[in-house]
Amino acid sequence: MEKMILGRTGLSVTRSGFGALPVQRIPLEDAAELLREAFEKGINYFDTARAYTDSEEKIGKALSDVRDSIVISTKSHATTPQELREHVETSLATMKTDYVDILQFHNPKKVFLPGGEDGMYDALAELKEEGKVRFIGYTNHSLDRAMEAVRSGYYDTVQFPLNHLSAQRDVELVEECSKRNVGFIAMKGMSGGLITDARLSFAFLRQFDNVVPIWGMQKKSELEQFLELEAAPPSLEELQDLIDEDRKALSGDFCRSCGYCLPCPAGIDIPQAARMSLLLGRMPWQPFMSDEWRDKMEKIEDCIHCDHCKNHCPYGLDTPELLRKNLVFYREFYREKAGKKLP
Numbered sequence: 001m002e003k004m005i006l007g008r009t010g011l012s013v014t015r016s017g018f019g020a021l022p023v024q025r026i027p028l029e030d031a032a033e034l035l036r037e038a039f040e041k042g043i044n045y046f047d048t049a050r051a052y053t054d055s056e057e058k059i060g061k062a063l064s065d066v067r068d069s070i071v072i073s074t075k076s077h078a079t080t081p082q083e084l085r086e087h088v089e090t091s092l093a094t095m096k097t098d099y100v101d102i103l104q105f106h107n108p109k110k111v112f113l114p115g116g117e118d119g120m121y122d123a124l125a126e127l128k129e130e131g132k133v134r135f136i137g138y139t140n141h142s143l144d145r146a147m148e149a150v151r152s153g154y155y156d157t158v159q160f161p162l163n164h165l166s167a168q169r170d171v172e173l174v175e176e177c178s179k180r181n182v183g184f185i186a187m188k189g190m191s192g193g194l195i196t197d198a199r200l201s202f203a204f205l206r207q208f209d210n211v212v213p214i215w216g217m218q219k220k221s222e223l224e225q226f227l228e229l230e231a232a233p234p235s236l237e238e239l240q241d242l243i244d245e246d247r248k249a250l251s252g253d254f255c256r257s258c259g260y261c262l263p264c265p266a267g268i269d270i271p272q273a274a275r276m277s278l279l280l281g282r283m284p285w286q287p288f289m290s291d292e293w294r295d296k297m298e299k300i301e302d303c304i305h306c307d308h309c310k311n312h313c314p315y316g317l318d319t320p321e322l323l324r325k326n327l328v329f330y331r332e333f334y335r336e337k338a339g340k341k342l343p
Helices: 028-040 055-069 081-095 120-129 143-152 168-180 198-206 220-231 236-249 276-282 291-302 308-312 319-338
Strands: 003-005 012-014 017-019 045-047 071-076 100-106 133-139 157-161 183-187 211-216
Touching: 028 055, 028 220, 045 211, 055 071, 055 081, 071 081, 071 133, 081 100, 081 120, 100 120, 100 157, 120 133, 133 183, 143 157, 143 168, 157 168, 168 183, 198 211, 198 220, 198 236, 276 319, 291 319, 308 319
Parallel strands: 017 045, 017 211, 045 071, 071 100, 100 133, 133 157, 157 183, 183 211
Antiparallel strands: 003 012
């Protein structure tokens, strides 16, 4: 499998990484089997986070005996130096390793810098001196903060959403990383499931020789799909018309399913409900007509208008209004397909 050097880290990583967020949704044994198969088929880069429930545990079970042959990046959402150290120690113990290749600050509201009053960067630099962390990374959904981190000169890698739906300003971040030799880790390659043709995003991202996408996988079929794309990379030029169609269909404001709006005090499944109209148009619609999904969508009526979701959306969406529009759409769709009228 083709490899690349991840910026100034010097780490040699496969050009397709394994995003381990989804494996928290499957049983331990199934996850370990999938992670191990990915390694045995050639993938050597695995990305996770302390916040991804048992994802780190599953990586430890599957890959601890081949630790020297893989690259692991994880993340900490800590807000204090003490909590940061606790997160790193827990990650090391859970993944059964003595070090993390890249420790990333997980979507903070600011860019931590050396000498800052928060002490966060200095705390991570100390962990690096102790050999528990090899390189320092930064993840964010805010382009301005990601760009600030890159230009600061203090971060070895940056992780940011990127796919063929991205704006030109996002591509400028890729160029800035290349200019400054900062490794670019691309998350949300499939835009939270809204991109249904993996070839399009794969071809778009492959044009950048300094970008490594971390494909979120929880099924063997998903792993096989990306292995096939690696074996025969599709041509960006040949897929350009389809990419243009996708961009047109998903233009404007839409939920990327990043999950930073959660938890919802009213129990609304915001990442799914806020993009239901798109899901119904891009995926098999029958599963969404179940009583379970109908109840989930009707939970939108329980919104208490606290604006927690709106205030935490990194894309500035008016989430309550987006939920309301999707409920209206869902009710009409349900009436048409199920032949029933919802309240």
